[in-house]
Amino acid sequence: MEYVSQTKSARVAATLEEMILDNRLKSGSFLPSQQILANQFNTSSRPIREALKLLEAKGLVVISQGRKAQVRSNSLDQYVESISTSIVNSKISPAKLMRNLMQVRITVATSAARGFSRLVNRDDYLAQLWNASNRMEAAVPLIYQKDASGLLDFQKAEAEFHRTLVFANGNQILSSIYDNLSPLLDSVMNTIKFTANQMEKRSKNYSYLCEALQNGQTDLAVALVLVTLTTLESKVMDHYPDESAALVSYA
Known part of the structure; x- marks a missing residue:
């Protein structure tokens, strides 16, 4: 049965x-x-x-x-149009902005993972992802030792990992939007305190993701992206609990 x-x-x-x-x-x-x-x-x-x-x-x-x-969005072009309209809205709360940016990252990364095996220059992107993943892994022992340089190395490598996934989609409009707005998201991410154990686990997830992409395990790759990024989204949104906060201008 x-x-x-x-x-x-x-x-x-x-x-x-x-x-x-x-x-x-x-x-x-x-x-x-x-x-x-x-x-x-x-x-x-x-x-x-x-x-x-x-x-x-x-x-x-x-x-x-x-x-x-x-x-979820099944068209990157459609998603770019809707999310960019929302992000550049002249009146938007910090919580809404952060949620939009995290959704950009999640949607684009899952799209990239789903179509990765069909990329013509797949090996180039995979090499960049492995490089970023290895740097995160190398930074973990320093983080356990409370070495500030280890944390900085991890944060830079993680930001590059996500940027590589975004650019793997080959959507110039989306890449431009991401390049302009990701520094804001990264700056917020860098203020969130994660334990060394949490960062080690995240590092392993990125390594598993690289392996899944390398082996053409599309469903596993998408699942790993979702697990990793939705966990990060929850952490980010914990810093913005009040969706009714005063509206501010980002135009």
């Missing part, structure tokens, strides 16, 4: 994934409720829940407690 359930889950996930990627399910739209999906696919709610988890691991949907699953 368990095997049948898993087979149904994979079949449902594959059908919904195809509908998302060919734009029949639009970016930002909500999927039907689990009960409606179960009726449509002639199955129970359990395979639907499992299928949605598979889609979430691939970065295709966002699942929030008490809400229907929402389709």
Whole structure:
């Protein structure tokens, strides 16, 4: 019975994934409720829940407690337009700005991981990612020793890792937006205090991500990006708990 359930889950996930990627399910739209999906696919709610988890691991949907699953952006051009409009809004709270910047990083990194195996200059980008990952790993012992240079080396290498993933998408508009706004995000990241153990774990995740990209394990690579960056997003947003803070101008 368990095997049948898993087979149904994979079949449902594959059908919904195809509908998302060919734009029949639009970016930002909500999927039907689990009960409606179960009726449509002639199955129970359990395979639907499992299928949605598979889609979430691939970065295709966002699942929030008490809400229907929402389709993530399936078009970088579309995402660039929507996020840039929001970011350059003349009145935006610091919390909203930080959330937008983190979403840029998450969306673009998952997109890059998903399409990495098809890149013509894949080896060049992979070499840059390994270089940044190795530098983070080398900095960890210094961080345990409370050596400030180790922390600085780690932060620089991590910023370069993300920038490489962004540029791997080959979207010049997005790369320009990121280049102009990432220093603000990086400066905030650098004020957050992480334990040496947390940074070591993050370093290992980047290494695992490089291995997954090198071996063509696309689903694993996307899952690692999501785990790493959503954890960072939570840390960043802990510094901006009040979404109703006074609006400020970034224009």
